[in-house]
Amino acid sequence: MDRTKVVTTIKDRFDGRIKRFYDKSAGRIYIDIDKKDLVDFARLIFKDMGARFNIATAADHPEEVEIMYHFNFDGIGLIVTVRIYAPKKKCKVESLLPVMKGAEWIEREIHELFGVEFKNHPDMKPLLLPDDWPKNKYPLRKDYKLSSKQEPC
Amino acid sequence: MSHKVTIPRGPYHPLQEEPEFYKLIVDGERVVDIDVRIGWNHRGIEKLSESKSFDQSAYLVERICGICSTSHPFAFVNAVEEIDDIKVPERALYIRTITGELERLHSHMLWLGLAGHFLGYNTVFMWAWRYREPILDVFEAISGNRNNYAMMKVGGVRRDIDDSEIPYYKKVLNDELRPAIDMFKGAVLDDPVLAARLKGVGVLSKEDAVDYSVLGPTARASGYDIDVRRDEPYATYDRMKWDVILCREGDVFAKAVVRILEMYESLKIVNYCLDNLPGGPIDANVKQVSPGDGIGHHEAPRGEVFHMVRCDGTNRPVRHKVRAPTFMNFPSFKKTVVGETIADATIILAAIDPCYCCTERLQAIDHRNNKTVFDAQKMIHLSQHKTWDLGRTMGFSEKELTERMGRKIE
Numbered sequence A: 001m002d003r004t005k006v007v008t009t010i011k012d013r014f015d016g017r018i019k020r021f022y023d024k025s026a027g028r029i030y031i032d033i034d035k036k037d038l039v040d041f042a043r044l045i046f047k048d049m050g051a052r053f054n055i056a057t058a059a060d061h062p063e064e065v066e067i068m069y070h071f072n073f074d075g076i077g078l079i080v081t082v083r084i085y086a087p088k089k090k091c092k093v094e095s096l097l098p099v100m101k102g103a104e105w106i107e108r109e110i111h112e113l114f115g116v117e118f119k120n121h122p123d124m125k126p127l128l129l130p131d132d133w134p135k136n137k138y139p140l141r142k143d144y145k146l147s148s149k150q151e152p153c
Numbered sequence B: 001m002s003h004k005v006t007i008p009r010g011p012y013h014p015l016q017e018e019p020e021f022y023k024l025i026v027d028g029e030r031v032v033d034i035d036v037r038i039g040w041n042h043r044g045i046e047k048l049s050e051s052k053s054f055d056q057s058a059y060l061v062e063r064i065c066g067i068c069s070t071s072h073p074f075a076f077v078n079a080v081e082e083i084d085d086i087k088v089p090e091r092a093l094y095i096r097t098i099t100g101e102l103e104r105l106h107s108h109m110l111w112l113g114l115a116g117h118f119l120g121y122n123t124v125f126m127w128a129w130r131y132r133e134p135i136l137d138v139f140e141a142i143s144g145n146r147n148n149y150a151m152m153k154v155g156g157v158r159r160d161i162d163d164s165e166i167p168y169y170k171k172v173l174n175d176e177l178r179p180a181i182d183m184f185k186g187a188v189l190d191d192p193v194l195a196a197r198l199k200g201v202g203v204l205s206k207e208d209a210v211d212y213s214v215l216g217p218t219a220r221a222s223g224y225d226i227d228v229r230r231d232e233p234y235a236t237y238d239r240m241k242w243d244v245i246l247c248r249e250g251d252v253f254a255k256a257v258v259r260i261l262e263m264y265e266s267l268k269i270v271n272y273c274l275d276n277l278p279g280g281p282i283d284a285n286v287k288q289v290s291p292g293d294g295i296g297h298h299e300a301p302r303g304e305v306f307h308m309v310r311c312d313g314t315n316r317p318v319r320h321k322v323r324a325p326t327f328m329n330f331p332s333f334k335k336t337v338v339g340e341t342i343a344d345a346t347i348i349l350a351a352i353d354p355c356y357c358c359t360e361r362l363q364a365i366d367h368r369n370n371k372t373v374f375d376a377q378k379m380i381h382l383s384q385h386k387t388w389d390l391g392r393t394m395g396f397s398e399k400e401l402t403e404r405m406g407r408k409i410e
Helices: A003-013 A035-048 A101-114 B045-049 B054-062 B071-084 B090-119 B122-143 B163-189 B192-198 B206-211 B216-220 B252-275 B325-336 B342-351 B356-360 B376-393 B398-405
Strands: A018-025 A028-033 A052-060 A064-073 A078-087 A092-094 A117-119 B004-009 B021-027 B030-037 B292-300 B303-311 B317-323 B364-366 B371-374
Touching: A003 A018, A003 A035, A003 A078, A028 A035, A035 A064, A035 A078, A035 A092, A052 A101, A052 B303, A052 B317, A064 B303, A078 A092, A101 A117, A101 B206, A101 B325, B021 B342, B030 B325, B045 B054, B045 B317, B054 B071, B054 B317, B071 B090, B071 B292, B071 B303, B090 B122, B090 B163, B090 B192, B090 B252, B090 B292, B090 B342, B122 B163, B163 B252, B192 B252, B206 B325, B216 B252, B216 B303, B216 B325, B252 B342, B303 B325, B325 B342, B376 B398
Parallel strands: A028 A078, A092 A117
Antiparallel strands: A018 A028, A052 A064, A064 A078, B004 B021, B021 B030, B292 B303, B303 B317, B364 B371
């Protein structure tokens, strides 16, 4: 599967549901989609097109949390990044676990560090933070103060 | 009738070099389920990096892990350079490749030793670590450090290789190290006891490898053909011919085979780079990083290290994501350990060469009263204090040391 084929397959199969398609360079493509289409998209790119799930990156914005899912096409050195935005007021996203097991830990990490809920994730316990970490404190959000001493670390 | 027993192991255990906690649920001798807890090494590096400049971040990520200490800065500089598509001088790229491959050599040696140790084959442990030493000597000659080499910087490398020392490096690699790897190849691959102990143990099928998206030797031992050095070449990996080692079996033995044979490929790459090292500058002198996202990776000894850096035009990242290979390899334990005996669990868990400090990316805190014992400032102070004391022992006067270090360290 070469690069043009990857691009046309994604555009054909996801016709009308792509919000923004950004062809950054030979090795990087960024695609913005709506969060309700995420599982469909992951199934297409991971199961049907044989991409490798690399990792997900979350980033904090004032009103929403941005989540980027990076998928590698190893034979051609291409990374397709799928981007969704979850509003902080109702921070819920579908879990990708039914599609691939590799997403289990990163979803737990994003849950505790950014406060994103993942629907259908069977085991949403903390990964890195202690069990008695206070609720509603998310260390990687920008409004979290690094110097606060009240949390157990 | 089944009778399930839970065996806790960790977080601190004499056989573990780093803190982790396994709950092995066993039925008789067989492991039927496993629960892994991590978090004892969580240092908040991603958050810290947001408050450091690009130059400082390269040092910071170097301190994520002591064994693969060049992998994280390597991936980090790749990510930052990708934002502006910076052209790095050719000589710097060669030096980066040499550092990366030497690291793979010493890391695989270290794993081999540890694996031997876990199996009770302590001869391998002693010999592997003995032959790892010359590689660290080469590192010391190149960078001044046996570990945490601080070679990478955005736009180039920090230290140049002295051309007159290349014959020495080649002598160490080809006359000392290569015979040693030959010996290990014979001692491990042809040993009937190891074969009986490791073949067919802890098998990860290719389907599971893909499903869990495992990386590095763990993936390649299961026939999952991935290696970012070949798939998306960076530095100088596309300049020479080398092979990606692939096995199909997916057991612990295959993982050992992949690692041992990979050392030969690393030797090939380092030899080529040393023979063809071009002249010229080693730094592109980057002054400014534009706003944008950059993704960089490097095939570390344990698998692909992934860094994503988002810059807003200032001198520090807005978001810096670090993903170490163990993060992806670790959850595959559920597939490899379940169904095996407790006696085999240790070596199966060790077979992915787990690295917890990478996975959890400091601050020392007394858990009982939540009091910070050492914060970052205090640790820096301790380090300066040590340098000061060393300087005094070496015979420097207080005045000289104050000049060198900028101030008097109390």
